Amino acid sequence: xxxxxxxxxxxxxxxxxYALIALGYSMVYSxxxxxxxxxxxxxxxxxxxxxxxxxxxxxxxxxxxxxMPNWLILVLTIIISMFLTSFVGILVERIGYRPLRDAxxxxxxxxxxMIGIILExxxxxxxxxxxxxxxxxxxSHTYDVGGVFLTxxxxxxxxxxxxxxxxxxxxxRKTKWGxxxxxxxxxxxxxxxxxxxxxxxxxxxFAIGSGLAAAGGVLYGVAYPILDPYMGILIGWKAFxxxxxxxxxxxxxxxxxxxxxxxxxxxxxxIFPSTLRDLIAFSIVLIILTFRPHGFFGRPYSARLRL
Amino acid sequence: MNAEKSPxxxxxxxxxxxxxxxxxxxxxxxxxxxxxxxxxYYLGDPLADAFGLPKIPVLFGCVIMLKKPLLMPGALMYVxxxxxxxxxxxxxxxxxxxxxxxxxxxxxxxxxxxxIHLALLYLILRIWADVSDYRLLMLKLSMIAIMLTLSxxxxxxxxxxxxxxxxxxxxxxxxxxxxxxxxxxxNDRLLGQAVLPLSLGHVLFPIALILGGxxxxxxxxxxxxxxxxxxxxxxxxxxLAFMFIVKSLIENLEVVGGPRGMGGQPDLATLPTVFIWxxxxxxxxxxxxxxxxxxxxxxxxxxxxAAEAMSVNTRKTKMIAFMFGAFWAGVGGGLFAHVLRxxxxxxxxxxxxxxxxxxxxxxxxxxVIGSIVGAVGFNFLSEMLRPxxxxxxxxxPILLILVMIFRPTGLIAFRRFDVKQILSPRLKSKEEV
Numbered sequence: 001x002x003x004x005x006x007x008x009x010x011x012x013x014x015x016x017x018y019a020l021i022a023l024g025y026s027m028v029y030s031x032x033x034x035x036x037x038x039x040x041x042x043x044x045x046x047x048x049x050x051x052x053x054x055x056x057x058x059x060x061x062x063x064x065x066x067x068m069p070n071w072l073i074l075v076l077t078i079i080i081s082m083f084l085t086s087f088v089g090i091l092v093e094r095i096g097y098r099p100l101r102d103a104x105x106x107x108x109x110x111x112x113x114m115i116g117i118i119l120e121x122x123x124x125x126x127x128x129x130x131x132x133x134x135x136x137x138x139x140s141h142t143y144d145v146g147g148v149f150l151t152x153x154x155x156x157x158x159x160x161x162x163x164x165x166x167x168x169x170x171x172x173r174k175t176k177w178g179x180x181x182x183x184x185x186x187x188x189x190x191x192x193x194x195x196x197x198x199x200x201x202x203x204x205x206f207a208i209g210s211g212l213a214a215a216g217g218v219l220y221g222v223a224y225p226i227l228d229p230y231m232g233i234l235i236g237w238k239a240f241x242x243x244x245x246x247x248x249x250x251x252x253x254x255x256x257x258x259x260x261x262x263x264x265x266x267x268x269x270x271i272f273p274s275t276l277r278d279l280i281a282f283s284i285v286l287i288i289l290t291f292r293p294h295g296f297f298g299r300p301y302s303a304r305l306r307l
Numbered sequence: 308m309n310a311e312k313s314p315x316x317x318x319x320x321x322x323x324x325x326x327x328x329x330x331x332x333x334x335x336x337x338x339x340x341x342x343x344x345x346x347x348y349y350l351g352d353p354l355a356d357a358f359g360l361p362k363i364p365v366l367f368g369c370v371i372m373l374k375k376p377l378l379m380p381g382a383l384m385y386v387x388x389x390x391x392x393x394x395x396x397x398x399x400x401x402x403x404x405x406x407x408x409x410x411x412x413x414x415x416x417x418x419x420x421x422x423i424h425l426a427l428l429y430l431i432l433r434i435w436a437d438v439s440d441y442r443l444l445m446l447k448l449s450m451i452a453i454m455l456t457l458s459x460x461x462x463x464x465x466x467x468x469x470x471x472x473x474x475x476x477x478x479x480x481x482x483x484x485x486x487x488x489x490x491x492x493x494n495d496r497l498l499g500q501a502v503l504p505l506s507l508g509h510v511l512f513p514i515a516l517i518l519g520g521x522x523x524x525x526x527x528x529x530x531x532x533x534x535x536x537x538x539x540x541x542x543x544x545x546x547l548a549f550m551f552i553v554k555s556l557i558e559n560l561e562v563v564g565g566p567r568g569m570g571g572q573p574d575l576a577t578l579p580t581v582f583i584w585x586x587x588x589x590x591x592x593x594x595x596x597x598x599x600x601x602x603x604x605x606x607x608x609x610x611x612x613a614a615e616a617m618s619v620n621t622r623k624t625k626m627i628a629f630m631f632g633a634f635w636a637g638v639g640g641g642l643f644a645h646v647l648r649x650x651x652x653x654x655x656x657x658x659x660x661x662x663x664x665x666x667x668x669x670x671x672x673x674x675v676i677g678s679i680v681g682a683v684g685f686n687f688l689s690e691m692l693r694p695x696x697x698x699x700x701x702x703x704p705i706l707l708i709l710v711m712i713f714r715p716t717g718l719i720a721f722r723r724f725d726v727k728q729i730l731s732p733r734l735k736s737k738e739e740v
Contacts, residue, residue, distance in 0.1 A: 029540075095708070096708065099712040100711060100715060103715030104672075104715060104716060105469075106463065106668065106672075107668060107711045107715040107716065108711075109469065109664075110664060110665065110668045110711055111707075111708050111711045111712070113665070114665070114704035114705075114707045114708050114711075115704070115708070117661065117704045118700075118701055118704045118705065120700075121698075121700040121701050121704075122701060124697050125697050125698060125701070233657055234657070237547065237657060240544070241548065244540055244541060244543075244544040245544075248540055275555075275558060275559050276555070276559055277555075278551050278552075278554070278555040279551075279552055279555035279559060282548040282549075282551045282552045282555070283548075285544070285548050286529075286533075286545060286548045286549070286552070289533065289544060289548075290532075290536075293533065293536050293541050295541075
């Protein structure tokens with residue numbers, strides 16, 4: 001039982017990264033009916049921006065310009081890097097997606113992929129191939145709760161990501177901007193005629209998604225403090241799988257499916273040899289999609305009557 | 308045939324250089340290129356010396372210009388003297404003769420004329436590649452890229468699905484073919500002693516490739532069957548999951564070396580072999596997409612329910628298209644494994660996927676000639692920009708983004724690959740013949 005609980009905690013932590021990234025995919029999809037394939041690399045960019053912000057703040061503190069505790073630095077790092085990375089998202093929308101809004105959807109997928117490659121390579125060219133170590137902002141404590149080991153980092157990751165998801169949910173449901181987004185996802189042809197500009201809503205969606213990915217990146221840096229330019233590829237594609245599994249365009253579905261994918265991966269690694277992790281996890285995904293092709297929360301979709 | 312009389316032709320009549328070259332048939336260009344290749348073969352070294360180049364510029368001087376900008380005039384002169392002038396002048400001078408020959412050929416069966424053109428093309432490639440092994444490898448890889456791009460174009464372009472499983476099909480083909488040849492022909496640590504002598508290699512190699520293609524086509528069933536119920540994004544995920552599964556499966560199979568990969572394939576993929584398979588691939592795929600089955604694919608892409616109402620069996624169509632595309636991807640993978648003589652599962656990952664997708668969408672959807680242009684262009688571009696090191700991977704994506712913005716369906720999209728028209732003589736008027 002403790003073994004199970006232990007892995008549950010691990011799965012929650014691992015799943016929250018997937019969930020945070022999958023949210024960005026899903027939100028962009030719900031507005032533009034397109035997937036932002038640069039999103040995994042935006043996650044990477046967010047982690048690197050977080051690294052820069054954290055190092056800068058730490059330098060300011062050690063040189064005596066500012067006096068603040070380490071946890072405040074972490075909070076500031078998350079907020080500032082979310083803010084800065086959202087501009088990367090806006091840029092991606094402006095360069096890669098707005099000119100292609102009327103083009104075939106696959107073309108926009110290609111530009112997304114290519115922007116992702118540019119982000120990776122640009123990073124490599126700027127910072128070199130050495131991996132960077134995320135500055136240790138909080139000292140790791142381990143708590144023993146009835147045989148289950150919790151670290152404060154794990155608790156932090158899970159709490160912050162769930163908090164962000166709840167905040168997003170409130171934003172989408174309670175604010176006027178959120179209402180505009182929901183309307184746009186309902187029909188992006190008619191709603192612009194009602195005075196809601198798609199050129200405002202689409203960049204905003206990209207910005208929010210990128211901000212969430214950046215938060216995921218910083219948290220990832222806290223939990224696994226090694227950054228390299230290609231860290232976003234695999235996790236990004238897996239989060240894309242989670243976004244589809246949740247049902248495209250469904251925000252809650254994306255979050256839940258992100259956690260589910262984390263659970264599947266951790267528990268597969270727990271029961272089977274860990275080299276089989278991808279094999280079994282993706283086989284499960286394949287089986288789920290064969291029987292439920294529209295994901296968990298997606299609208300049922302018939303190949304015979306296409307919109 | 309007589310262009311002077313057509314009013315539309317008169318309006319669009321090209322001027323200057325274009326008019327100077329417009330009377331040259333495909334045969335003429337080939338003859339010119341043969342001359343240039345022979346010229347380089349015999350005069351390349353002294354000429355390169357004379358211009359102060361260390362050796363013959365391998366890829367039209369691009370690499371050397373980027374590496375040492377000071378040598379730029381020399382390299383440009385070399386390209387001008389060896390390639391541009393001979394090709395231009397010889398093909399222009401011989402154009403009356405070549406026009407007459409291709410007029411004669413056009414009265415013969417199409418296959419005969421095609422074989423002659425292909426033989427000339429092969430001659431050019433052979434002589435061109437004899438100068439350095441690097442060119443040889445590049446040519447082989449470009450031809451394999453053509454096969455992969457074309458087969459993905461069948462699924463993504465002609466059928467309009469977004470399939471991400473091509474590296475998976477390739478991996479299946481590569482490993483199946485490798486296991487066959489290594490197991491039968493080579494003394495291998497993992498697969499045991501050779502059963503047959505290596506001299507049988509060239510007989511068995513086609514069987515190995517077809518086996519690889521067959522395995523890939525079997526794998527395609529896994530992707531094709533869910534595609535009956537769903538399209539678009541979900542199919543993208545299913546195919547992506549398939550790719551990950553194949554990669555992960557191979558990593559866990561110790562028989563084929565697991566994540567360390569598999570080496571020691573016999574050197575069977577020579578230039579003629581790859582060339583013949585590439586031509587076969589282009590020929591079959593072009594015939595496939597021109598057939599009623601190909602039209603059915605387009606119908607499924609444009610409107611599935613309407614296609615079904617018009618008595619297209621959509622399930623059968625999808626299944627055949629997937630298996631057909633996967634077969635050629637598997638053959639391409641088998642050739643790939645035998646060209647590099649080493650494969651590992653890491654090769655068939657997301658990077659390969661991005662590359663193949665980029666080639667398809669760069670060249671153009673729904674077009675055989677677009678795929679050829681895309682694959683060759685992308686390969687040569689990425690080799691020519693090699694001296695830029697990692698900045699290459701900033702410039703190429705920017706180029707692709709620009710192509711997507713200005714031509715969203717690719718450079719040469721939705722164009723028929725009309726062999727007869729390409730090979731036909733270009734006659735301006737009867738007097739000139």
